[in-house]
Amino acid sequence: MKITAFKNHFFDTLEGEYPKEETGSFFHILLQEFTGLTRLDVALDLQRELSLEEGEKFNSALQRLRQHEPIQYITGKTEFYGLTFLVNNEVLIPRPETEELVEWILEDCENQEQLNILDIGTGSGCIAVSLAKHLPQARILALDISEEALKVAGRNAEMNNVSVKFLQKDILTIDKLPKQFDVIISNPPYVRELEKNEMQRNVLEHEPETALYVKDSDPLIFYQKITDLAVNNFKPGGKLYFEINQYLGKETEALLTEKNFQTRLKKDIFGVDRMLRGIKL
Known part of the structure; x- marks a missing residue:
């Protein structure tokens, strides 16, 4: 034909x-x-x-x-922050909003060397790999609960010729982190069940639920846990970065304020609260 x-x-x-x-x-x-x-x-x-x-x-x-399967899963790849990433239905497809989070981190860290960076819930590795590409002196550790996701992330690090250490861990069961970090980043699950009706079919039916959704009764569970871990693994000046639920910006910010972080809430390209930074005082 x-x-x-x-x-x-x-x-x-x-x-x-x-x-x-x-x-x-x-x-x-x-x-x-x-x-x-x-x-x-x-x-x-x-x-x-x-x-x-x-x-x-x-x-x-x-x-x-x-069947409304995302085009990125069909081709097996996508672009993120100027790099090519492999993706499949074990990982979320990286979003443009997350590129903005990476940009913010790089702006803050551009003149710093020998940083210890932790990426929690790395998925495809898009954040960790992008940071490693632009901060070659940094030591980067990336965690995820999914063994299959970590396989994808590892391939992406190799394909983009960067060094990232990956570990399979359930962050909710960790009592302490392996060492002190200068920067901790997380784009954890944050979509509440009540918000599912706002999601498109390609997301609802094909992207991994464990990377997307939290219970309506405890929507900030990951932010609370990660903030608590950061308190005990940060020196003064340590920076915590989150991608957040646009409807829960003030509530998420309050978690950090209560733990003695100086906070800044930032909107994304769509004009909604999407990023949060906390600096340990």
Whole structure:
């Protein structure tokens, strides 16, 4: 089948599932992934035929898109902070808001050397690996409860040629950290069950629940635990960074204030409270 004919089939199949612009974006992402062709290449060769193998890959991806599986899981990769990361359904897909958190940390740490940094709930390793790339002198430890997530994170560190130590740990069961840290970062689960109706199908049905959701009755459980650990593993001046639930900014900030942190709440590109920094006094 010619690419132009398959493109029409692709749009017809996904009609009503996605906006046309998004469907077009999916098509060209997959075209580049499966054939190496760009939009311009196709425009210059309208008669280009899909090979049998390319057609099978496209049809498989098309069925997965009909089930609203994220395009990043279909291609197996995504971009984050200028780097390529492998992803699968064992890890969250890194978000643009998290890039802003990385940017904030780098701005604060750019003139510091020999930092000990801890990333809690590393997932794909996007935060730890990005920091390691830009802070090559830092010693970075990254924790996650999921063995499968850590496999992905390890591959991402190797692929991006950085050194990060990964450990499988359930942060809620840890009584103390292995050493003192200068910087602790976490983007923990923070979506309450009551907020599920705000989530899109691709997130609800495909991304790992353990990395997303907390109980309505105790939505700040991870922030409380991590803050308590930071108190005992920070020297004065130690910095704690969180990505947070936009509806619980003041409540999360209060946890840090009560533990003698100087706090700053920061909005993301969408204008909502999304990042929180605490400096140990």
